[in-house]
Amino acid sequence: MDQKNVNNLPKELFKPLVRKEDTSEKISRPSRTFGQNARRTLFKNIPAMISLVVLILIIIMSIIGPFMNKYGSNDQNLDHAKMPPRVPGLEKVSWLGFDGTLSDELTGATVEQATQKAYMRFNNEEDYIDIKVISDGDGSPNSAEIKATYHIYKAKGLEDTYYWLGTDQLGRDQWTRLWEGTRVSLIIAFVAALLDLVIGVAYGGISGYYGGRVDNVMQRIIEILSGIPSLVVILLMMLILKPGMTSIIIALVITGWTGMARIVRGEVLKLKSQEFVLAAKTLGTSDGKIIRKHLIPNISGIIIVNTMFTIPSAVFFEAFLSFIGLGIAPPKASLGSLIDIGFDNMQIYPYMLVFPAALLSIIMIAFNILGDGLRDAFDPKMHK
Template identity: 45%
Template sequence: MTQVKDIEFKDDDFTFAHETNEKIIDKTYNTSSYAKDVWSHFIKNKGAVIGAVIIILIVIMAIVGPHLTGHTYKSIIIEHASLTPRIPFLENFGLFDGTFHGKNIYVEKGFQDIYYWFGADTQGRDIFTRVWEGTRISLIIAVTAVLIDIFVGMVYGLISGYFGGKIDMVMQRIAEILNGIPTLVIVTLLGLVLPRGIASIIFALMITGWIGMSRIARAQVLKLKEQEFILASKTLGAKNFAIIFKDILPNIFGQIIIMSMFSIPNAIFTEAFLSFVGLGVPAPMASLGSLISEGYKSMTIYPHMMMSAIIVLALLMLSLNLFADGLRDAFDPKMKQM
């Protein structure tokens, strides 16, 4: 056992606070809102910031890119067929100067003042214009389909999780039946039946795309509906749908945003797959998938016809996933461990 020595305290060892001349002030800390916390966490993630910058640049180019060269996505100039990339200024350094197998096609054909930044396809159409036009169409299709999926899946999951019981059982069995059929099979069959076009692709993508969103919404409702603030709302006489959309929905909005950002790359990939197999937008319209499909036919001879679309699609998919991952960590850092 340890021995404790006797300690003697003197009169001046302790001093009353009111007897000193020092002002005792409590330390105050600046409070920050939830939005500021999310932003501070997000900007610390360098991958997410880089992804966001790339997304912004791609969106800007999808808006202004088709108007930069003076060509339209469907303008055909047979004399310019299969021209390789030629970019001003860079050609002075031997890069993208129109050389193909050691020969400058532009000089041989007398096209000294003509530039195709991404080259021309087999029909003489400007690939640069078609790539950014295709990026615009792919983004419109994917974002529209995801927004519809968010609305349908959110409402479906909120109602199913809140009411529970037989309603939840029936609604979940319906979702499981739809989810049991592979998405690509449903989308492909609908692509064969429906007329080709943007509206048909959006409809095909939203058939099963809402199921993942409904599951996220239902899981969050099951976690929140027994909380004290929900009980307080019921006690005060709030109706069920008021509780669902005014009390529960604002508390799960972060998870919905995260899920939607992860859904956009999936929608873009599915649309690209449909266009690649010939079920996408009709010619002469273009999407990234159809451009890759067209370039694939001449890949061994003119690889530039598909490389630009592949690079844009890869950058878009990668940046969207990095951005979504950063949002997930910013809204809820614990989700990274799940």
């Protein structure tokens, strides 16, 4: 459009821009606090939010799960030992694995030989074993192959009985024990993480704030504690205390807080020379109040993130101890003790291992993904 056409435009199309003092520097979008930005970034992180929902559901199930059926965690019934999972409504769908049957593939020189192995494998209950021929064989060893399916609930006259996740070697309900074991593992992890948080933050804050000789002595103590293997501490706790939750928590706390203390100390060393700390000192604020009110809130993001990574480490450590027989003592259950029992029966009854191992993996992965999400949320560079 040339200058002539512009001059011919009606003046009604134009309005003068009025500049005002209170609107000339108006912010185009509402200001947000650091906490609001962190929450907004976290909510936009879909994997972290999915992990948070999964963890909340697991925590809820660890509370109400044992009360969802009529079986107690220590109710033994040897007649119902090693029963496979059976769920109402899902028993008709065999490929899901909740139909209450035991299956195995066996080989032999002939189909008849493989079938005899199947009968011996499933207590000679011929009337309740379905045989499916996979390979007829040519007479050579292990050339014939069959798949045997044993309807154990019918064989024991338990058509109206349902064990949602099966039973263990003593006939105890796996569903009830799984959620009670999850509750025990989570309690140990949360209590240990909380104590690590309190001790580590206090110790690291004091060490970093005062510095000098105080910091030097306190750091040497941390180096000594860090050099003691955790298993040695556990063995000492077993000699002093009975095996159980208390001894595991104490062993986790004795050396677990050192990592938190070092992180807090490093951050406090960076912040204690800032202007707001010098201003607080000038106004006569006590050292304890400066640490509590000024320093710790400014490093809260790092503390929260580190705590979120401490919890799965504690869960795994408890599971490892129970797996090797140094953790929760029978008849109490934890994820580690359930995995230990399942490992002993893995080849014949794999469901006893699959469910606790899968739940432990889900808890570990969910906490780590949530920890990554919190780390991004508390990183100012990630805020948009």
